[in-house]
Amino acid sequence: MENVEIARALNQVADLLELRNENPFKVRAYRNAARTVEGLSRRVAEMVEAGEDLEELPAIGKDMAAYITELVRTGRLKRLEELEQRVPQGLAELMHLEGVGPKKAMRLHEELGVSTVADLEKAIRAGEVETLRGFGRRSAARMLQAIRDYRRHGTRFKLSEADQLVQPILAHMRNAPGIEELEVAGSYRRRVETIGDVDLLAAARKPGPVIEHFAAYPGATRVESAGPTRATIVLHNGMHVDLRVVKPESWGAALHYFTGSKAHNIKVRWLGIQRGLKINEYGIFRETARDGGAARGTAARGKGGSTRGSAAARKSATARRSAAQRTAGRAAARKPATRHKAGPTLPRPRPHPGPVRLGGAREEDVFRAVGMDFVPPEMREDRGEVEAALRHELPRLVTLEDIRGDLQVHSTWSDGRDTIEAMVRAAKERGYEYIAITDHSPAVAVAGGLRPRDLARQWKEIDRVARKVKGIAVLKGMEVDILADGSLDLPDEWLERLDIVVVAVHSRMGMPQTKMTDRVIKGISHPGVHILAHPTGRIINRREPVRLDMDAVLEAAAELGVAVEINAQPDRLDVNDVHAMRARELGVLIAIDTDAHSVGDLRYMAYGVSQARRAWLEKRNVLNAMPLTRLEKWLAKRR
Ligand SMILES: [Zn+2]
Structure with a gap:
């Protein structure tokens, strides 16, 4: 059993307990344990098999350790099965719909007999939900939208x-x-x-x-x-x-074909047709004289591709043809020998001259056949990569090795689960040059936001750790809330003293678009701000992005010289690839941050880098690919 599956089971127990309105501390215990398991870089199943003490993990007590062991050993959890018998299964699904929650799910069940998402949809359409006390027309409409969102994401x-x-x-x-x-x-x-x-x-x-x-x-x-x-x-x-x-000889062609995207493949195949080639999942083929003429005819009718075919193209076509002849010759020499051991050694005349295979064993064959540079898989979305590869102008995408630090991490000082020292040591182990400690500001009371006087104490702790752990710079930062009116949740005299200020929206997420856009732009206009974190606030499969005019925000960030985050948490990835691509066009620097709440979360950096690659980002577009000295200069310039 994998960590995600264990975490899922523990979360299911938490859901069902919540539906039964049980002690919130109990509910949280399961959720915290699930988070720990999900965030581990090792397989819990291996730890159980090795007889390791699970109770040494954060948020895992005696009961949780026993449940996890049971899951690993038997693949089942009795506690979950008991609860499932008492609470209808569909309700857990229902309570995760935006605007429903456990209390409303239970009432819908008790008063209207609703136990599944489909039941709820029916009840809303029949006008039954809006008549319930405390629901109303607007909340019914919101639930309907939530059902649509859920269906859209549900199976991904x-x-x-x-x-x-x-x-x-x-x-x-x-x-x-x-x-x-x-x-x-x-x-x-x-x-x-x-x-x-x-x-x-x-x-x-x-x-x-x-x-x-x-x-x-x-x-x-x-x-x-x-x-x-x-x-x-x-x-x-x-x-x-x-x-x-x-077959091994088709490996590269098949890998290209099944990697997609469909739109990318169609373009590459079309380029092939223009050159008289057939590219499919089996390989790259040149039609023989008769068929080939037909293929070229099609291309010419299509887009005048053959008139563009220059001398160079003709030359390479000749080269390819002779390569094809060699390949064909080899195949012909081999085949009869194996098929007819005692037969003649000359190739038999083929009744229908079929296409000649030019390659396909390596993925590179496909690109080379149409004159493209190799396109990294993350870029294959038909967003201009085919054209760029033909012009030999593909960007050199940022890699995980280019990353020199993490600019948003939390510690036990707010809602993180590891100490500053543990986070710094783990960052150093990853080979980072720097790490910014960015605990929450006071407004996020639920996440233990720090008040100014806590901040002063925290800085002492950071200084102590920095003296102790050599070879990595520890920046004093904070994830400061952008309040509803666009002001920042920390007095200016404190903002000024921080090395790095990351700002984000965590409250009043339902604002209309113009208000939210004004709020965020006002927030980043404060001269103390360096990075706008998780701009849309979305949680993949759970929470829709806030209504925000991202173009306006990115333009403002470009003008102000503020960096924008790709939050690398796998369920955030915020901004997404499309917005990050726009940021790149506008010259906005991107900070790829893990927003780590534990040492294990630091490895999420890879997910952020993947999205950055999907957005065509190069090293120079990424704030935390800068060496420390340049980063320090950049941070100071913002002041
Ligand atoms: Zn945040």
């Missing part, structure tokens, strides 16, 4: 969730008999923020044993289908994993 999984489930499958598949290549394709490889199904691709000469090995994966709840070259299994959380097995 967070990338981090997929990662945890996919890694053990890959480990299992590497032992499949005769497997030569293995990769996850699809939106997972493009690092899209959420994914539907997982598309696994393998290359092997004999697909049968690979399929069998896949179908025997112990983590699957069922095998949905299994054919000669393709199979689908379903995991505990409902995620479908498809496996396709291709």
Whole structure:
């Protein structure tokens, strides 16, 4: 059992307890334990097997340790099953709809007999919900919208969730008999923020044993289908994993094809047609004389592509043709020998001259065939990458290794679970040059926001840690709230004394767009501000973004010289790739921050970097890819 699955079970218990209106401290105990498990970089199952003491983990007491052990050992949790018998299953789903919550879910159930999302929709449409005391027309309309949102996101999984489930499958598949290549394709490889199904691709000469090995994966709840070259299994959380097995000579073409996106593939295929090539999941083919003429005719009719074909293109076409002849020659020389051992050695005349294979074993073959540079998977969305690759002008995307520090992390001083010292040491271990401690400001009382006098004490602690842990700079920062009127939740004399000021909206998220936009722009206009954190406030699959004119905010950030965050938390990824791309166009620096609330969260940096790559960001676009000295200068200039 994987960490995400354990966390999911613990969260389910918390949901059901909440529905039963039980002690909120109990509910929180399950949620905190779930968060701990989800945030661990190690597999809890391994810790249990190794007999390690789970109680040493934060937020894991005796009961939680026992529940986790039970889950790992039996795959079940009796406590959850008991609760499920007492509370209708669908209600837990219902309570997660925006604007419903546990109390309303229970009342809907008791007063209207609603126990599923579908029931609720029916009841709203029948006008029953708006007549309930405390609900009203507007809240019914909001629930309807929430149902639509839920349906839209419902079946998609967070990338981090997929990662945890996919890694053990890959480990299992590497032992499949005769497997030569293995990769996850699809939106997972493009690092899209959420994914539907997982598309696994393998290359092997004999697909049968690979399929069998896949179908025997112990983590699957069922095998949905299994054919000669393709199979689908379903995991505990409902995620479908498809496996396709291709021949090694088709590996690259298949990997390109199944990585997508569809729009990207269509463009590449079209480029192929213009050059008389056929590109599909099996390889790259040149039509033989008769078919080839037809293909070129199509291209010419289509977009005049052949008239653009310059001398260089003709030259490369000739080169390719002779390469094709060599390939064809080799194939011809090989085939008869193996097929007819005692037969003639000359190639037999082919009745229908088929297409000639030019390549396809490597993904690079596909791009090379149409004159493109290799496009990193994260960019394959038809957002101009095909054209850029043809012009040999693809950006050099930022990598995880380029990141030199983390500019938003929390500690036990507010709602973090690890001490400043632990966070700093962990950052140093990652090879960072700097880390900013940015606990919450007073307005976020629930998250233990610091008042100015706490801040003064915290700085002493930061100084102490900085003296103790050498080789990494510790910046004094704060995640300061942008209050409803756009003012900042910390007096100016304190803001001035911070090394770095990160600002964010955490309250009154439902404001209309113009008000929210004014609020945020006013917030970042304060001269003390360096970074706007998680600008839209969205939580993937849970909370819609606030209504914000992002273009206006990004333009303001460009003018003010304020950086904008890609929050790397896998359920935030805020700003998203599209907004980050716009930021890049406007020359706004992006800070990729983990917003870590524990040492384990620091590894989320990889998710932020993936989104930055999807946004075409280079090292120079990323604030925390700067070396410390330059960062310090940048921070000081804002003052
Ligand atoms: Zn925040």
